Amino acid sequence: MRLFPDSFRTTDGLNLRCYAVQPTTGSPLACVILVHGLGDHAQSLPYQNLSACFTARNFAVFGFDLRGHGRSQGRRMYVGTFQELVQDLRLFVKLVRDFSEDSPLFLVGMSLGGLIALNCASQHPDDLSGVVAIAPATNAAGVPLAVRLLMPLLSQLAPHLSINPGLDLAGISRDVEAAKAYTNDPLFQTCTTPRLAAEVLKTIAKSEQLASSLYLPLLLLHGTADTIVPARGTAVFFQHAASSDKKRLTYPGAYHNLLLEPNREQVFTDIVRWIEDRL
Template sequence: MAVVPTDDPNLPTYPEYEFSPPRPKSKNIKFDKKRGLLQSAHEDVSLYYEVFYPEGDDLSVQKPVIIFYHGIQEHFARYCHVIERFATLGYRVAAMDMRGHGLSTGKRAYTTRFSYLVDDAQRFIEQKVLTAEGMNPSKLLLWGQSYGGLLAPHVYLRMKPQLATDTLGGLLLTSCAVGVDKTLIMKLQTPLGPCVSALLPKLALTPAVSPSMMSSDPEAVKNYANDPLNTRGNLAARLAWETELAFRALKKQSAQVTCPLYVTHGSKDVCTSRKESKAFFEAVSSQDKVYVDTSLYHTMLHEPERETIIESMEEWLKERM
């Protein structure tokens, strides 16, 4: 059974402008795509997703499926230049905007509980990836960028007991937010986190990094700042505290990660902690793991040198998927 691309006019649509860098003409990017909505189990939120297939893909044949998780205050379309390449290489790729992000509904860049994000991700895998969209995975690989790099390991740990050992084929983490290097203000705020989160959950309290510090490329900075689907400004108190709890929980469970692991981080990343990503890498029990150190900024897949990282990711996938 071949993919039948769909374009339901009732679905939300991304504005017609480029969120992500140009596709190299030499790569001959070709793919099929389907779009849809998933109803969350929490707070009446509709979650927008897209699934990408190799052009003319035969869904009766099992293939590896990559599930992508984007960062906080952004959306998955910013990474379609990589997603489309993976589909062109023969992988099936699924991506969903987190609640309050992109074309999903919900208060912008906010979640009442971090566990709701994990629940949404699990629901997406169970109801769409494994069933409704017929992606027929031979393996699942979870790829997380930035905050998605915190979500992906939590999803892995949640689903590990219910899936066959070889079904969860790996974690691929780029600029992962498994911890942050706290400023003095953040250190002072942390003890107050539970109280502020409970009393003033939507107070925009925790400082966010300026777009100008996310990339060395002025064009990438401009595109990020001008993207109407990105959220700018400080993080809400509830989100900040739930994230702190997620950091702590992952640190306690890191040794339970046993799948193949790829982590890459940049020395000029001031959004997330390179030190913490290295600590996570060392703490996991995976026998097959690769850490790629770079001198890049946080949005490394938008950096002028992005091709080196993308090719490194492709090579890692080719060897394991």
């Protein structure tokens, strides 16, 4: 049996840590690539829970720590351009495709990971069967106005400076204990850099254009009480998405990280069933 590598090399020479979990019985029905959010990593609590749900339903699950995150190389929380993140994911998709051969392949991205996954699905749809975006960063209203105004300037003057972007961490989940365990993870990072923040904001501003170029099957999920990435972002994105097979699910009263919410089992089920219906 072939073993999946524990890292891969980017075009600019960084080693990014990656992971794979195979179902225990038989060949997988499909493969899923999980793309984590800002300051997170691929083996944090929400992705462990979602991975367990997928493998129990006979899916193979793959993930990697974004550059500058988790156990991957790269200056902490820094990118030169947002496109570096998209290209890293594209390389990983190719790696998984070569490993899994003809299995259907889906992207599942959370928050910043959702924005990366949507961009990758738009630019490089050939190897993919669909994309799932959970509270994707398609709206910047949850970022304090001062941060939004200052980041483009700071990105030029002090691109590597470590800053707190002022996001409402209390808005991660209504499950206080789960949110506490999540943010107490030693690999979790609350600070970012002006360059990364500016590049994300610049990409968010192009969300409608991105949506109009996305033709793959699309599932969007959002909590209506999300203060970090307000749910109206996915409402607008859904309206403009070019896909003929698109669905948007909302969860009344739910906060930002649906994978940590008290009703997370329902979220897991909704994602798995949507993918199963497209096999």
